[in-house]
Amino acid sequence: MEKIYLDHAATTPMRPEVLDAMLPYLKDRFGNPSSIHSFGREARKALDEARDKIAAIIGAGPDEIIFTSGGTEADNSAIKGIALARRDKGNHIITSSIEHHAVLDSCKALEKQGFKVTYLPVDQYGLVRPEDVRSAITDETILISIMHANNEVGTIEPIAEIARVAREKGVYFHTDAVQTVGQIPVNVEDLGVDMLSLSAHKFYGPKGVGALYVRKGVRALPFMHGGGQERGRRAGTENVPGIVGMAYALELAVKEMDENIKKVSGLRDALIRGVTERIDHVRVNGHPVKRLPGNASFCFEFVEGESILLNLDMKGIAGSSGSACTSGSLEPSHVLLAMGLPHEIAHGSLRLTLGRDNTMEQVRYVLDVLPEIISKLRSMSPFGRTAQ
Numbered sequence: 001m002e003k004i005y006l007d008h009a010a011t012t013p014m015r016p017e018v019l020d021a022m023l024p025y026l027k028d029r030f031g032n033p034s035s036i037h038s039f040g041r042e043a044r045k046a047l048d049e050a051r052d053k054i055a056a057i058i059g060a061g062p063d064e065i066i067f068t069s070g071g072t073e074a075d076n077s078a079i080k081g082i083a084l085a086r087r088d089k090g091n092h093i094i095t096s097s098i099e100h101h102a103v104l105d106s107c108k109a110l111e112k113q114g115f116k117v118t119y120l121p122v123d124q125y126g127l128v129r130p131e132d133v134r135s136a137i138t139d140e141t142i143l144i145s146i147m148h149a150n151n152e153v154g155t156i157e158p159i160a161e162i163a164r165v166a167r168e169k170g171v172y173f174h175t176d177a178v179q180t181v182g183q184i185p186v187n188v189e190d191l192g193v194d195m196l197s198l199s200a201h202k203f204y205g206p207k208g209v210g211a212l213y214v215r216k217g218v219r220a221l222p223f224m225h226g227g228g229q230e231r232g233r234r235a236g237t238e239n240v241p242g243i244v245g246m247a248y249a250l251e252l253a254v255k256e257m258d259e260n261i262k263k264v265s266g267l268r269d270a271l272i273r274g275v276t277e278r279i280d281h282v283r284v285n286g287h288p289v290k291r292l293p294g295n296a297s298f299c300f301e302f303v304e305g306e307s308i309l310l311n312l313d314m315k316g317i318a319g320s321s322g323s324a325c326t327s328g329s330l331e332p333s334h335v336l337l338a339m340g341l342p343h344e345i346a347h348g349s350l351r352l353t354l355g356r357d358n359t360m361e362q363v364r365y366v367l368d369v370l371p372e373i374i375s376k377l378r379s380m381s382p383f384g385r386t387a388q
């Protein structure tokens, strides 16, 4: 049976070209970039080139890029780093109720240390309103963190507008751009952000490597201590092969971006159209237009997301219910609840996220098997009868 991968928001397969670019740094170019000798210099050169490449792509300077172990570390460093550095300026942080747990749980950890956090609501499409951000700002506000696009429902937030509000009020602004870098155009100047998180494995690069952009002049305290790597902002020997792979993956993603957006959003639209035409009592989650090219998110009434996933998996289709981090728990997605969906409907969520290797044939196959799965589950469910 052919396997169909429709979970690109959780992770993407690494491109073979990216692996080829990394291999020399896992083999004979193994030097430590901090070493003085030729092995070290060779690794340093690769690191510098990767930094230049990534910086140029997002509109930053090379000294504004800090390499991290991924999106989670970038989010943690941004939020905790600013909180610690600006503690004497105030104790209030603003974020949204639909952030990734890397942001939400960093904020919760800070609440335990005496910080106050405002979790802004979103509208029915998952959009944060810039005017809500404005009215939440107080004299104590030291940081605003709002994601660029949501990983569950794909909604793209009005980041440039929100960043303008933050700048007007003199508050630092961080965005988790893990779902957008490499997928849609991202430029830190156009967005007007002070900090931005990205992660390689969401754009066909390796896992365990990412970066945090920190605008020049913005002081965040490091939370890894040790060697003086990354200009003293993140200690630890750099993941040279990973960083080389990340830079190359991003370069390829940007080169093919227009073509890819066209292809993937075409598949997404066909999938959404097909599902809503063939299945009753289904809602499409997220914004109709301000949405990631690959994201199709649904709620099927009278069924459980987990059961849909298991049945799809038996047919070779890999999707997800909510986010990878919440599946496995019985709590419905915090994102869907924040968008105002009732618990029982949020439980029936299915997220299918498309990528560069998916085809229209695969979408057709999903459209063939999904209606059968849903009607089978509904006929078995005690709630199903009320659907007839």
Ligand SMILES: *Cc1c(COP(=O)(O)O)cnc(C)c1O
Pocket: 009, 010, 069, 070, 071, 072, 073, 075, 100, 102, 147, 149, 150, 151, 176, 178, 179, 199, 200, 201, 202, 208, 209, 210
């Ligand atoms: C995947 C993801 C993260 C976490 O990134 P890792 O590199 O897996 O730690 C953070 N934020 C969002 C929006 C994500 O989609």
